[in-house]
Amino acid sequence: MSDDAVVGFMVPHHGSFTYLRAAVESALAQSDERWSMTVVEDGADRRVGAWLRSLDDPRIVHEQNPVRLGIAGNFQRCLDLSRTMYVTFLGNDDILLPNYVETIVSATAAYPRATVVQPRVQVIDADGQLCWPIADRVKARMAPQPRQAVELAGEPLVTSLMRGNWTYFPSLCWRREHISWLGFRQDLPTTLDLALLADVLIAEGTMVMLPEVAFQYRRHAASASSAAARDADRFGEEAALLDELAVRCHTRGWERACRAARVRLTSRLHAAQIGLAAAHGRDWGRTGTALSHALTPSAHARQTTS
Structure with a gap:
């Protein structure tokens, strides 16, 4: 060096x-x-x-x-x-x-x-x-x-x-x-x-x-x-990470950041885009995986509403 x-x-x-x-x-x-x-x-x-x-x-x-x-x-x-x-x-x-x-x-x-x-x-x-x-x-x-x-x-x-x-x-x-x-x-x-x-x-x-x-x-x-997004792996990781960050932000008192992490808007939209593209190609396995990330509530949301 x-x-x-x-x-x-x-x-x-x-x-x-x-x-x-x-x-x-x-x-x-x-x-x-x-x-x-x-x-x-x-x-x-x-x-x-x-x-x-x-x-x-x-x-x-x-x-x-x-x-x-x-x-x-x-x-x-x-x-x-x-x-x-x-x-x-x-x-x-x-x-x-x-x-x-x-x-x-x-x-x-x-x-x-x-x-x-x-x-x-x-x-x-x-x-x-x-x-x-x-x-x-x-x-x-x-x-x-x-x-x-x-x-x-x-x-x-x-x-x-x-x-x-x-x-x-x-x-x-x-x-x-x-x-x-x-x-x-x-x-x-x-x-x-x-x-x-x-x-x-x-x-x-x-x-x-x-x-x-x-x-x-x-x-x-x-x-x-790009490869991970096509396989929908990234969306699972993003969901887990953002659920974790929602809890950390809530603990710190950052409620706006907590809500944004819980909603994970762009991650859901991206997953929906990948899912719809997969459906168009009749790749039903990838369709289901991607759309589940787009539609499933966050873990933090489920905990706070239970």
Whole structure:
């Protein structure tokens, strides 16, 4: 790791070597060189280590997991290996715009106590072209749209996120000391992003929202979140997590956040969309699973009405 590094890119890798190359090359194109990168490989593609070593850049390190850890396990190993003050869990298929490090360093200097920084994000498709799917249009409608940097915290922010997670996890930059003691939930491999964010915000962390576009998030059919949504696994995880968060918010006295977590509006709408699409394709098993998540009351609601 470079001694001058401020931002550490931790890349949990299992998937496309082509996309990974583009992600690494986007780091090499940064206008501010105060970064390091560790690619933590959870597979057995010999091309990865060989290519990374061929770059001969001391800022870039390759780690090979001795056994397959899976999504949540590999994210935790990335956190365990991180050493910089700030850390970004960069998706192996995403792209850093050249101003990412410069933008983050400036924001963290202005808001040194912030837990996490969210720059503005562009969405790209499998071929790297800008796109605007309905999921991202919904996110944009739900997210704050600041014209200048703003620091958010407390129940209003948590309430907003309980209505729908409008963040782009791979673009978030975290103050490492604020999350190292929490770690990633191993029981929530596809919703560990929201779980970690809720943990730090309930523990009085803050988020800085930036107006600068500094990241490109790749949305494509092969991504883990898309695959999980198709199989309806994500909705079960979301339901369990939001039921848990509803109780935690209620205990803290955050009743608006509790209600938003209990209703889980966007999660239900997304599940209904997947269920109806499955029904159109006569995939009755997936239809039933998805629609049950869309229609079943939350556990917290059942407890409070019983």
